[in-house]
Amino acid sequence: MRVTDQSISEPDLPCDAERFNQARAAQSVAVLEDYAEMIDDLIAEMGEARITDIASRMGVTNPTATKAVARMKREGLAVSRPYRGVFLTPEGVTLAARVRARHQVVLELLIALGVPAETARLDAEGMEHHVSDVTLKAFEAFLAAR
Amino acid sequence: MRVTDQSISEPDLPCDAERFNQARAAQSVAVLEDYAEMIDDLIAEMGEARITDIASRMGVTNPTATKAVARMKREGLAVSRPYRGVFLTPEGVTLAARVRARHQVVLELLIALGVPAETARLDAEGMEHHVSDVTLKAFEAFLAAR
DNA sequence: CGCAGAGTTTAGCCTTGGCTACATTAGTGT
DNA sequence: ACACTAATGTAGCCAAGGCTAAACTCTGCG
Ligand SMILES: [Mn+2]
Ligand SMILES: [Mn+2]
Ligand SMILES: [Mn+2]
Ligand SMILES: [Mn+2]
Numbered sequence: 306m307r308v309t310d311q312s313i314s315e316p317d318l319p320c321d322a323e324r325f326n327q328a329r330a331a332q333s334v335a336v337l338e339d340y341a342e343m344i345d346d347l348i349a350e351m352g353e354a355r356i357t358d359i360a361s362r363m364g365v366t367n368p369t370a371t372k373a374v375a376r377m378k379r380e381g382l383a384v385s386r387p388y389r390g391v392f393l394t395p396e397g398v399t400l401a402a403r404v405r406a407r408h409q410v411v412l413e414l415l416i417a418l419g420v421p422a423e424t425a426r427l428d429a430e431g432m433e434h435h436v437s438d439v440t441l442k443a444f445e446a447f448l449a450a451r
Numbered sequence: 452m453r454v455t456d457q458s459i460s461e462p463d464l465p466c467d468a469e470r471f472n473q474a475r476a477a478q479s480v481a482v483l484e485d486y487a488e489m490i491d492d493l494i495a496e497m498g499e500a501r502i503t504d505i506a507s508r509m510g511v512t513n514p515t516a517t518k519a520v521a522r523m524k525r526e527g528l529a530v531s532r533p534y535r536g537v538f539l540t541p542e543g544v545t546l547a548a549r550v551r552a553r554h555q556v557v558l559e560l561l562i563a564l565g566v567p568a569e570t571a572r573l574d575a576e577g578m579e580h581h582v583s584d585v586t587l588k589a590f591e592a593f594l595a596a597r
Numbered sequence: 598c599g600c601a602g603a604g605t606t607t608a609g610c611c612t613t614g615g616c617t618a619c620a621t622t623a624g625t626g627t
Numbered sequence: 628a629c630a631c632t633a634a635t636g637t638a639g640c641c642a643a644g645g646c647t648a649a650a651c652t653c654t655g656c657g
Contacts, residue, residue: 323573324573325485325510325511327576328573329645336613343467357635363468364468364469364472364475365471365615365616367634367635368617368637368638369615372615387635388622388634414564415586415589418589420586427470428583430470430471430473431581432578434577435576435577435581436578439567440566440574444564446565482643482644501604501605502605503605511645512646514605514645514647515644515646518644522643522644533605533606534604534652
């Protein structure tokens with residue numbers, strides 16, 4: 306073949322690409338979302354969020370957690386001073402709250418659909434980041450009307 | 452505080468970390484899955500999968516698609532000779548089939564839950580990769596029993 | 598037959614998010 | 628006071644997945 310039939314493949318270009326672009330965009334903030342939620346959890350549970358605790362709970366090494374926190378600081382979601390704990394900015398707190406609520410809804414939905422609790426717990430962690438506001442509303446409506 | 456209470460934080464370490472590790476593992480194969488499905492689509496639709504078409508549909512530039520295909524070849528999912536189209540190995544075909552079926556179920560589930568079709572189309576692209584076999588079965592059961 | 602242009606590859610850059618190894622700080626207890 | 632140790636930070640490596648720019652190959656057409 307190798308024909309230059311750009312006219313045939315043009316209509317679907319923006320179509321498919323848009324989908325993948327949204328998925329990539331969601332993925333690029335997934336780490337920020339998980340760390341925000343985790344830092345908020347640790348502060349609530351332990352009174353402070355130490356790098357070591359963040360790292361062990363996220364399942365990564367300390368330098369990896371340090372880098373992630375550096376990115377969060379850069380993006381205005383967290384603050385910290387050397388050898389002190391990590392804290393969330395108001396924006397970070399807002400993000401953490403939104404992310405926690407969404408995570409909970411996704412988890413509950415999976416369980417409502419008959420997914421075993423442990424499997425739901427594992428799958429929700431990755432799925433949550435790709436659930437848009439519109440989809441979240443649909444999940445909530447389903448759970449409420451059940 | 453700063454007490455050395457490792458005994459308190461030990462029990463939850465494997466717990467939380469396991470969740471994030473699974474999400475990271477799923478993410479690390481997401482690109483392979485999407486490309487496998489896309490190459491299979493293109494071969495079905497156009498008789499061959501050219502780099503340019505793969506790239507435009509994935510919403511990336513040609514070099515990015517070339518690199519992704521290189522990884523697929525390295526992992527035994529695709530084959531190609533310079534300046535020729537890309538083909539899937541039997542393993543690649545198997546992956547594509549599994550991924551397409553899962554994608555379809557996730558899409559149908561979202562629509563069944565009342566998510567608008569266009570939103571469902573966008574969200575499913577990212578969510579699919581985090582849906583385990585067990586969860587997929589639950590989705591299928593829900594759709595069948597509806 | 599040869600060439601122009603479409604398609605492909607290559608080179609090289611960047612960011613992110615993993616890691617190990619090592620240096621530095623700070624808190625605790627003697 | 629001070630040493631020990633845990634925590635933190637830093638340096639530097641790697642792979643993946645984006646990109647641009649530029650070189651290369653193929654092919655259909657004149
Ligand atoms: Mn998550
Ligand atoms: Mn989460
Ligand atoms: Mn996908
Ligand atoms: Mn897909």
